[in-house]
Amino acid sequence: MEIIETHCHLNNEQYANDLPAVIERAQASGVVHLINIGWDVASSEKAIQQAMVYTNMKAAVGIHPHDADTISDQALARLEDLAINDVVVAWGEIGLDYYYDNSPREIQREAFRRQMAMAQRLQIPVVIHSRDATEDTLTILREYAPLQGVMHCFSGSWETAKTCIDLGLYIGFAGPITFKNANRLRAVAARVPLERLVVETDCPYLSPEPLRGRRNEPAYLQHTLAKLAEIKEVDIVEVARVTTDNARTLFGLA
Numbered sequence: 001m002e003i004i005e006t007h008c009h010l011n012n013e014q015y016a017n018d019l020p021a022v023i024e025r026a027q028a029s030g031v032v033h034l035i036n037i038g039w040d041v042a043s044s045e046k047a048i049q050q051a052m053v054y055t056n057m058k059a060a061v062g063i064h065p066h067d068a069d070t071i072s073d074q075a076l077a078r079l080e081d082l083a084i085n086d087v088v089v090a091w092g093e094i095g096l097d098y099y100y101d102n103s104p105r106e107i108q109r110e111a112f113r114r115q116m117a118m119a120q121r122l123q124i125p126v127v128i129h130s131r132d133a134t135e136d137t138l139t140i141l142r143e144y145a146p147l148q149g150v151m152h153c154f155s156g157s158w159e160t161a162k163t164c165i166d167l168g169l170y171i172g173f174a175g176p177i178t179f180k181n182a183n184r185l186r187a188v189a190a191r192v193p194l195e196r197l198v199v200e201t202d203c204p205y206l207s208p209e210p211l212r213g214r215r216n217e218p219a220y221l222q223h224t225l226a227k228l229a230e231i232k233e234v235d236i237v238e239v240a241r242v243t244t245d246n247a248r249t250l251f252g253l254a
């Protein structure tokens with residue numbers, strides 16, 4: 001079984017002491033590619049450095065909505081320089097987060113638009129984060145459609161998923177579809193065509209059941225895949241095969 005982990009933060013300091021072991025466990029569990037995702041300039045630089053060490057790792061560069069107030073002409077220019085590196089396969093994660101509101105909303109929207117424009121110009125897929133900001137996220141996404149990218153760690157309604165798919169995006173599901181109280185989300189996952197679906201951990205966050213509460217890691221993707229197989233009523237090998245094909249297409253992986 002070949003699995004592609006489409007969204008992890010192995011550049012997070014929580015892996016500073018044992019990254020080689022984490023990568024080894026990922027490989028042993030069938031993970032053939034990992035996309036290591038930046039959230040600001042420094043973490044994007046680190047994602048690239050790590051991807052140059054581990055051959056099964058690729059990187060994404062971008063400024064997360066939490067850090068939107070760190071965007072500047074200089075920061076964008078630095079990310080643009082980084083994006084031309086061979087190991088960079090996407091721009092992200094970018095978007096809007098009105099749940100935490102760590103950056104003012106107006107600044108989040110501006111940072112999102114500037115980065116969507118940059119990704120469009122560079123013709124590179126986008127990794128989108130949206131929390132409690134569906135309407136504004138879709139408004140901005142429509143301005144840049146048709147899109148190539150993924151709505152990461154999807155938690156919205158079927159109507160929102162359908163809109164994203166129509167705009168050209170894949171839908172990424174993470175640990176939350178395994179959570180006991182997530183029947184609504186599982187009902188959405190049941191309706192998203194397997195051909196538009198990719199899997200991710202968003203580690204170190206959001207460990208799936210039965211590992212909830214621990215530090216997450218790519219090897220735990222198994223639990224999310226197993227739950228998806230159950231939801232879709234297809235064999236886990238088939239879920240892995242199709243979502244891996246999807247991820248290869250999405251990020252242009254060999």
Ligand code: NI
Nearest residue numbers: 007037093202
């Ligand atoms: Ni993330």
